Amino acid sequence: MSEENRQPLVKVQDLHVEFDVRDGIVHAVDGASFTIYRGQTLGIIGESGCGKSITAKAIMKMVPKPGIMRGEITFFEKTSQNDGEATEEVRIDRLHPDSQRIRKIRGGNIGMIFQEPMSSLTPVFSAGFHIIEAAKLHRFVPVNTIGDTMTRNIKDKRGVTDDEAREIAVDMLRRVGLPNPESRVDSFPHQLSGGQRQRVMIAIALSAHPDLLIADEPTTALDVSIEAQILDLMRELQDTADMAIMFITHNLGVIAEIADEIVVMYMGKEVERANTIDLFENPQHPYTKSLLGSIPQIGEKRSELETIEGMVPSPFDLPQGCVFHPRCSEYMPGKCDKVYPEYDEVIEGHWVRCLLYDGCRPDTQEAQVIKESV
Amino acid sequence: MLSFLIRRVFYALIMLVVVSFVSFIIISLPPGDYMTQRIRELESMGDKSAETRLEQYRIRYGLEKPFLTQYWLWISNFVQGDFGLSFEYEQPVATLLKQRLPLSVTLAVTTTVFTWAMAIPIGVFSAVKQYSLGDQIFTTLSFIGVGIPSFLMALVVLYIAIVKLDQDVIGLFSRNFQDAPWSLAKVWDLLKHMWVPALIGAITGTSGTIRIMRGNLLDTLGQPFIEAARARGLKNRTVIWRHAVRMAINPLIVILGTETFPAILAGNILVEVVLSLPTMGPLYIRALLTQDMFTAGTVLVLITLMVMIGALVADLALAWVDPRIRLD
Ligand SMILES: Nc1ncnc2c1ncn2[C@@H]1O[C@H](COP(=O)(O)OP(=O)(O)OP(=O)(O)O)[C@@H](O)[C@H]1O
Ligand code: SF4
Ligand SMILES: [Mg+2]
Numbered sequence: 166m167s168e169e170n171r172q173p174l175v176k177v178q179d180l181h182v183e184f185d186v187r188d189g190i191v192h193a194v195d196g197a198s199f200t201i202y203r204g205q206t207l208g209i210i211g212e213s214g215c216g217k218s219i220t221a222k223a224i225m226k227m228v229p230k231p232g233i234m235r236g237e238i239t240f241f242e243k244t245s246q247n248d249g250e251a252t253e254e255v256r257i258d259r260l261h262p263d264s265q266r267i268r269k270i271r272g273g274n275i276g277m278i279f280q281e282p283m284s285s286l287t288p289v290f291s292a293g294f295h296i297i298e299a300a301k302l303h304r305f306v307p308v309n310t311i312g313d314t315m316t317r318n319i320k321d322k323r324g325v326t327d328d329e330a331r332e333i334a335v336d337m338l339r340r341v342g343l344p345n346p347e348s349r350v351d352s353f354p355h356q357l358s359g360g361q362r363q364r365v366m367i368a369i370a371l372s373a374h375p376d377l378l379i380a381d382e383p384t385t386a387l388d389v390s391i392e393a394q395i396l397d398l399m400r401e402l403q404d405t406a407d408m409a410i411m412f413i414t415h416n417l418g419v420i421a422e423i424a425d426e427i428v429v430m431y432m433g434k435e436v437e438r439a440n441t442i443d444l445f446e447n448p449q450h451p452y453t454k455s456l457l458g459s460i461p462q463i464g465e466k467r468s469e470l471e472t473i474e475g476m477v478p479s480p481f482d483l484p485q486g487c488v489f490h491p492r493c494s495e496y497m498p499g500k501c502d503k504v505y506p507e508y509d510e511v512i513e514g515h516w517v518r519c520l521l522y523d524g525c526r527p528d529t530q531e532a533q534v535i536k537e538s539v
Numbered sequence: 540m541l542s543f544l545i546r547r548v549f550y551a552l553i554m555l556v557v558v559s560f561v562s563f564i565i566i567s568l569p570p571g572d573y574m575t576q577r578i579r580e581l582e583s584m585g586d587k588s589a590e591t592r593l594e595q596y597r598i599r600y601g602l603e604k605p606f607l608t609q610y611w612l613w614i615s616n617f618v619q620g621d622f623g624l625s626f627e628y629e630q631p632v633a634t635l636l637k638q639r640l641p642l643s644v645t646l647a648v649t650t651t652v653f654t655w656a657m658a659i660p661i662g663v664f665s666a667v668k669q670y671s672l673g674d675q676i677f678t679t680l681s682f683i684g685v686g687i688p689s690f691l692m693a694l695v696v697l698y699i700a701i702v703k704l705d706q707d708v709i710g711l712f713s714r715n716f717q718d719a720p721w722s723l724a725k726v727w728d729l730l731k732h733m734w735v736p737a738l739i740g741a742i743t744g745t746s747g748t749i750r751i752m753r754g755n756l757l758d759t760l761g762q763p764f765i766e767a768a769r770a771r772g773l774k775n776r777t778v779i780w781r782h783a784v785r786m787a788i789n790p791l792i793v794i795l796g797t798e799t800f801p802a803i804l805a806g807n808i809l810v811e812v813v814l815s816l817p818t819m820g821p822l823y824i825r826a827l828l829t830q831d832m833f834t835a836g837t838v839l840v841l842i843t844l845m846v847m848i849g850a851l852v853a854d855l856a857l858a859w860v861d862p863r864i865r866l867d
Binding site for chain 1: 766
């Protein structure tokens with residue numbers, strides 16, 4: 166898909182999520198802005214605690230208590246009308262968290278799978294029960310009335326029956342590769358392995374044919390071979406289902422494998438965005454560079470892993486200027502600790518938030534001058 | 540499942556034999572026996588026939604025989620439904636049970652229904668609206684409820700009812716219904732009395748149960764499967780009742796079994812004594828005080844039986860509602 170005719174699906178603008186806790190205010194998400202396009206796989210990467218999960222939950226309008234959310238989240242919903250397709254913009258941030266509108270989007274248009282497959286299924290309900298529950302909320306079948314061939318677009322729809330929902334459950338379990346789906350549908354969570362439970366979670370999320378699947382570290386809790394299977398499964402399902410994926414992880418290897426485009430987050434905001442190849446071959450932000458430097462390359466002889474210097478700053482007391490400056494290897498005293506870096510498109514399609522590229526492209530002379538003067 | 544049941548019943552039987560034996564030892568430990576004391580007492584009141592009459596009992600129940608023989612006599616009659624004689628009431632223990640047990644069961648059931656009907660909704664409310672004004676109020680009240688001993692509450696209720704409201708709340712029946720045959724009027728009279736001990740029992744029970752329900756539910760609400768259920772698009776209400784409460788209530792089922800069954804025989808004994816209810820509690824206490832050995836022994840064995848039935852029922856119920864639990 167070329168850059169120009171990409172259709173936006175979810176647009177996040179200047180998102181802030183704050184938690185007022187006893188020790189002060191945690192800025193879990195601090196001005197994040199990004200767009201997820203239809204059909205793409207967007208990787209979100211960043212250290213633990215940088216606000217990835219909270220961003221994902223904000224998109225679902227599920228920020229946990231006592232979080233307060235500001236900013237705009239727009240969902241571009243495709244609606245079919247008499248004369249073809251139209252797009253409606255839904256402002257998710259303005260919806261009540263228990264309103265019917267958001268509940269239709271949640272699980273219907275946007276599915277989510279979580280970090281903890283072991284405990285994401287209600288222990289007293291069978292695998293099938295969960296899928297049936299989702300299917301009965303979000304799956305509709307057209308009601309055929311005689312003589313409606315001319316008005317196919319305005320056919321009535323009805324919810325699925327119990328039997329149909331069960332069929333959907335078995336079918337979904339088959340599609341996510343669970344062996345013996347006809348009997349597994351009645352298995353309880355404790356009778357399934359971690360990988361199988363994550364497959365069930367995927368089946369639940371995909372049962373409604375969502376436009377977007379948010380996968381929040383779906384393989385972190387699984388061992389490597391299962392991880393590979395789950396990633397294969399997600400890629401395979403995406404190919405058949407014209408669905409965007411927002412893939413959250415802190416694992417660079419995983420993200421390189423699955424994402425088309427990557428957003429790098431640091432302390433609640435994005436610091437770099439580029440397509441996967443660019444980001445890996447030509448990282449611009451010092452944080453991204455050090456992240457990439459921290460994975461060992463095969464054949465490379467290094468005595469120890471390069472780690473990012475310093476600690477993640479306290480979320481209550483964010484540094485002035487660029488939040489990364491206490492740990493940055495290219496820190497410019499007098500500038501980075503004073504000036505707040507804006508997010509700029511420094512190369513075509515490659516966005517960076519860093520004062521090294523302040524108003525200029527990195528390959529220009531000025532940038533070189535700035536670099537040398539440090 | 541079947542082997543589980545057989546095993547449990549087998550253990551229960553062993554347990555019952557041990558308990559009955561130990562309680563029999565304890566009951567006959569104090570020097571002298573009830574008989575000697577009672578004869579002296581009755582004779583001093585001018586009851587000339589007491590000695591010969593009670594002497595017959597002594598022979599019939601083998602009170603002059605060695606200890607083991609006494610025990611054997613009692614327990615072998617026990618399994619046939621002859622629990623021995625209450626020397627105090629000069630009636631078979633079985634007759635006393637027949638009078639009192641139905642009332643005790645009614646009281647226990649009423650109390651439990653009251654308790655659950657109040658505790659579960661309040662507990663759920665408190666957890667869902669954690670730290671809200673309502674939660675704070677219920678939390679404070681429930682701590683007070685847990686803190687005040689129930690007999691004190693009974694005394695206060697008695698005082699208010701009798702002195703301030705001029706209501707007859709002692710016992711379970713008014714005087715004119717005491718020995719009357721069962722009728723609708725008598726049932727109504729029973730209900731008019733029953734609410735007091737039931738309410739006191741429920742307040743004590745509710746307070747504790749609210750705390751447990753609130754705590755469990757808060758734990759459950761923090762679980763990932765709750766977030767996952769919400770992410771599926773379920774209504775908040777459905778998430779709470781179908782997924783959270785359904786999980787959080789499991790421990791209460793155990794409490795229901797292990798506490799309610801024994802409570803039929805020995806629930807709020809102090810409250811029952813204060814309100815002088817014609818239930819099992821006061822009978823038991825009195826029997827212990829007066830060394831009325833067959834009555835005390837019978838009640839003790841029945842309490843043990845209830846504890847074991849309760850635990851078994853709790854286990855079965857829990858296995859029924861929670862697929863993770865397997866009985867084998
Ligand atoms: N319910 C909450 N109350 C208070 N603070 C919270 C809450 N949830 C999250 N936070 C804070 O928000 C910040 C971001 O959390 P988030 O879960 O989004 O991190 P993450 O990037 O997903 O990390 P991880 O890789 O460990 O999952 C953290 O500093 C965390 O302490
Ligand atoms: S703005 Fe300065 S401190 Fe921040 S990343 Fe760029 S060079 Fe480093
Ligand atoms: Mg996370």
